[in-house]
Amino acid sequence: MKKILINQMPNMIGEDVKLGAWIANKRSSGKIAFLQLRDGTGFVQGVVVKADVGEEIFQQAKSLTQESSVYVTGTVTADERNSFGCEIQVTSIELISEAVDFPITPKEHGTEFLMDNRHVWLRSRKQHAIMKIRNEIIRATYEFFNNEGFVKMDPPILTGSSPEGTSELFATKYFDEDAYLSQSGQLYMEAAAMAMGKVFSFGPTFRAEKSKTRRHLIEFWMIEPEMAFVEFDESLEVQENYVSYIVQAVLKNCKLELERLGRDVAKLENITAPFPRISYDDAIEFLHKQGFDDIQWGDDFGAPHETAIAEAYDKPVFITHYPIGIKPFYMQPHPERDDVVLCADLIAPEGYGEIIGGSERIYDYELMKQRIKEHNLDEEAYKWYLDLSKYGAVPHSGFGLGLERTVAWISGSEHVRESIPFPRLLNRLYP
Template sequence: MQDAEIRQLPELVGQEVRVRGWLFNKRSSGKLQFLIVRDGTGFLQAVVFKPEVPQKVWEDAEKLGQESSLWVVGTVREDKRAPGGVELTVKELEIYQLCQDYPITPKEHGVAFLMDNRHLWLRSRRQHAIMRVRNELCFAIREFFYKRGFVLIDSPILTPAACEGTSTLFQTDYFGEKAYLSQSGQLYLEPAAAAHGKVYCFGPTFRAEKSKTRRHLMEFWMVEPEVAWMRFPELLDLAEEFVSELVARVLDRCQEELKRLERDTSKLEPATRRPYPRIDYADAIAKLQAKGFSVQFGDDFGGDEETALADESGKPVMITRYPAHIKAFYMEPDPQDPTRALAVDMIAPEGYGEIIGGSERISSYELLEQRIREHNLPREAFEWYLDIRRYGAFPHSGFGMGIERVVAWLCGLDHVRETIPYPRMLYRLYP
C-alpha cells in the first residue's frame, strides 16, 4: 500500500493506496455507500460495500458528516463515469475528525453568508476551480518573463510617497513619519531596469478607492514589467504577446476547471490570436459618440464605454495616446502632440474592463521635474526617482496588469471578490 494523491490515481489502477482528505459529499443505496472524498488535488468516489468491509468501517462511513477529515484505503478501479475516471473500492477507513453541522451545505446561500465564511467557502468545487486557474495564471506569468530574461525585483509595500496621486492611498504611521501602502511597484522598478535591463515585480498593491463595483478590490495583486530602451510601439507588442500567451496557457492547462465553471471558452479563443485591435484615443471617442455616448475628448472611459469599445472583435482592445492630463505624471508625451501621452490601456471583452495600463516613461530630467511640480507632488520624496534621469537617463517602458480582473475574465465571473482567497472590499475586512 502507498499514500497517493487523487490526481495520481489514474496511473495507479489495480493498486492498493491510501488517500487522505475530507468528505465532500456522500450518498447511499442499500448495501453501498458512495463517499466523495477531496484532497485538494481532485475529487474521488470511494465505494464502501457492506459485505466486504468490517462492521466498524461500515458504521464509520454511515456517521461521516460533510467535511469530516479521514483517510481511506482501497484498490483503485477504472470507472469512466466516476470523477477523474477512477474510483476506490474501500477496504479500510479511519476518521481523523468527525464533523457535523458544516455551515456551507449543498443548498443555496447568500453572498454575505458565503463571504463571512470565506475560509470555508474556499473548499467548494467552484472556488477550488477558480483558485486553480489563478495558480496556473500566476505560474505562467513568472515563466513568461523568466524565459525572456527578465529579473524579478521585489518592490517595497511601504513607501514614502504616492505613485499615481494621493487620493487613493492607505496611510500608516512609520515611527513618527507618514508611510503609505504601495499603489504600484513601478517607480522602484525603473532603477532596477537601469541595473538589469528587463525586470518585473509581482505582488500585492493597495488602492483606497471607495468603490463598490464588481471590478474593484482594496487589495489586489499586480504584475509589472519594465524594460530599458523599449519604446512605445514595442511596449504594445509585449503587452499583446503577454496576454495572448497567458490566455492560450490557461485554455490548454485548465480545461477541467473551466468546464466546472461552465465557462464558454469559445469567447476566450479569439484572445489567443494576435494582433489585437489598436485604437487611438481620439478615434475611440469618435466611435463612442457614433454609438450615442455623451463622452467628450478629454474624458476618461467608464465601464460602459470600455465594454462598447472591446466587444466589437471579441479580443482585448488597446486604446492608445490618452490626453496627458488624465494620466500619471511620469508618462512620456507623444512627440506628435505633447498634450497626449504615450499611454495604453488594454480593455478585455465581455465587460471585464481594463486589465493592463502602461506607457513609455519620461526620460528627461527637466520634464520629469516639471511634471512633479505640476502635479503638486513633494519634491523631496522623489529625489531618488529623479536620480534615474540625473545619472544615465535612458528611454524605458512598462505596464501593470491586475491579476484579479484577468482571473475574473478567464473564469467568466460576475465579481472579482471570488478571484482572490480573502477579498478586501469597501465594507469587508473579515475574515
C-alpha cells in the first residue's frame, strides 16, 4: 500500500492508498462516519461506510477523538465538493496515538485562551492557511531576488549599536561588553552591498517598543535588500515590482488558502506595479482636507493618518520625502531641499499600514560624520560604518519589508499576531 500525502491525492483517483493524518473533526450520520483528516499539506474528508468496513472499524471511527493520530487506508475517489476535489473511502484505521481532552474544540474561544494554546492553535484551518501564505511569500521572496541577481547575506543578530539610533533595544551582555538584539540588519547589508553589488537579508529583528496595536510585534522578520549604484527612484521600482511579485505568487499558489480565509481576491488581483506616489507635503495637505487638524508638517504619521491616505488608492501607495527631523541619520538629503530626505514608506491598502520603509543612503563621508554627530551617536561605534563612505563610496539605496504585516495584509488577517507562528507581544513570551 503506497503511503501518500493529502496534497497528492488529486493525482491518485481510483487508487488504494495509505495516509498518516490527525483527526481535525468528525461527524456521523446513521451508518456513515465522516472524518476530517489533516496532515500538514491539507485537509480532506475520509468516508467510513459501516456496510463496507464492518461493525468493528465503524465503531472505531466513531470513537476517534479530535487530534488523535491515525493511519487510514482506502480508495481515493473524486468529489468536487471537497477542496482538493477528492476524498478517501476508508477501509481500515490504525490508531497511532489517542488525544485526550484537546483544548481547542470546534466552538468560539477567547483570544487570550487561543494565544496561551498557540502551539496547538496552529493546527486549525485558518491558522494553517495563514502559515501557508506566509511560506509562499518567503518562497517567492527568494525567487524574486535570486532572479534579479541579488546575493543572500546574513547580518548579525547581536550588535554593538543601534542602526536606527534609538533606545528601543533589547540589551544583553556580550561577555564583558554591552550588546543588543538587532532591530535591523541594514548597516551590515550596506557593507555587504559594497562587496557584492545587490544583496538581501531575511532574518529576525527585535524592537523594545511598548506598543499593543494590531500592527506591532516585539520580534518580527524583515527582508532587507541593499543595492549599490541604485538611486532613490530606481529603488522604488524594485520595491513595487517585488511586492507585486509576491502578491501574484500567493494568488497563483495559495488559492485554497485564500478561499478558506474568505479573502477578497479581487483586491489582490489589482496589486500590480506601478504604485501611486504622494509626497509628504501633499499628504499633509490631503489630511488637512480630510479633517485631520491634529497633524502638522514635521509630525510623523500615525495609523489613522496612514489609513486615510491608503483609502484614497486601490493599490499600495508610496509616501515620499519625509522631513529630515523624523527619519534616521543615514538617509540622503534631497538635492534641492535641506528639510526632507530621499525616502519613502509603502502603505498597504485596507488599513494595514506601512509594510516597507526605504531610502537612498548617504555616501558622503563628511556628511555622514556630521549626521552621526547631530544624532548624538558614538562615532567610535560607527567607525566601521563610516569606512563605507571612505573607501570607494557610491550612491546606494535599500529598504526593509516587514514580513508579518505583509502576511496580515495579503491574508486579510485582523491582527499581526496571527501572521507569525509564535508571536512575541508586549506581555507575552509564552508559549
